Amino acid sequence: MGELLNRIEQKAEAVRTALAEAVGAHHSVIYANSLGAEAMVLTDIIWTQVPQIEIFSIDTGRLHQETYDLMEKLQWRYRRTLRLVHPDATALAKLTAERGVNGFYHSLDARLECCQIRKIEPFKRAIAGFGAWVTGVRREQSAARALAQPIEWDAQHGLYKVSPLLDWSEAEIWQYIRTRKLPYNVLHDRQFPSIGCEPCTRAIQPGESRRAGRWWWEQTDSRECGLHPRARPVAAEA
Numbered sequence: 001m002g003e004l005l006n007r008i009e010q011k012a013e014a015v016r017t018a019l020a021e022a023v024g025a026h027h028s029v030i031y032a033n034s035l036g037a038e039a040m041v042l043t044d045i046i047w048t049q050v051p052q053i054e055i056f057s058i059d060t061g062r063l064h065q066e067t068y069d070l071m072e073k074l075q076w077r078y079r080r081t082l083r084l085v086h087p088d089a090t091a092l093a094k095l096t097a098e099r100g101v102n103g104f105y106h107s108l109d110a111r112l113e114c115c116q117i118r119k120i121e122p123f124k125r126a127i128a129g130f131g132a133w134v135t136g137v138r139r140e141q142s143a144a145r146a147l148a149q150p151i152e153w154d155a156q157h158g159l160y161k162v163s164p165l166l167d168w169s170e171a172e173i174w175q176y177i178r179t180r181k182l183p184y185n186v187l188h189d190r191q192f193p194s195i196g197c198e199p200c201t202r203a204i205q206p207g208e209s210r211r212a213g214r215w216w217w218e219q220t221d222s223r224e225c226g227l228h229p230r231a232r233p234v235a236a237e238a
């Protein structure tokens with residue numbers, strides 16, 4: 001256990017260094033906080049050690065109550081306000097008028113349009129004008145993420161993308177959270193390894209992949225929403 005803790009402390013220090021270097025190199029750096037387990041590690045390091053980095057989360061309007069509860073816990077712990085970015089109200093009204101309030105279940109096009117309006121457009125709006133954005137992706141999460149680099153040019157969004165947790169294991173993430181008694185989404189204790197919007201996320205069964213609970217009614221190759229694109233028709237994921 002002592003060896004694990006030492007390794008995590010070394011990795012946490014490397015994250016702090018990478019983030020500080022990103023601030024030095026790119027000046028304006030923003031973290032798109034997904035509110036998942038990795039986000040608890042990055043939020044802790046940023047808000048306690050690299051506060052020059054701005055943090056925001058996207059409130060799609062369809063999150064779990066447990067996720068809103070987590071936002072409150074974070075704000076209380078760090079005595080900071082988590083900036084929330086919301087979908088454009090006009091676009092959202094048009095979407096629900098045309099597709100219905102739960103239209104995302106009816107077709108892949110409708111689902112992607114909902115993700116575009118509720119997640120991708122707010123994300124693009126939030127990072128516009130920054131020199132780099134920070135993400136909590138880890139290599140072991142997917143084949144596409146295994147190819148990611150710690151710093152890479154994000155041509156889709158026109159700024160650098162900094163991924164300081166690439167080589168962290170899931171066990172290391174959780175050890176960091178538990179050692180520091182950080183808040184986390186209680187849905188993780190109910191077999192929700194990956195948490196997005198409430199209507200589009202379910203618990204997984206033993207043996208299923210960690211993303212099996214996201215858009216579970218779709219084919220595997222379409223289950224993304226666009227922030228970390230891979231070979232598929234449309235953009236991003238959260």
Ligand code: SF4
Nearest residue numbers: 104114115118197200
């Ligand atoms: S995850 Fe579901 S509810 Fe959330 S933006 Fe995408 S389609 Fe809409």
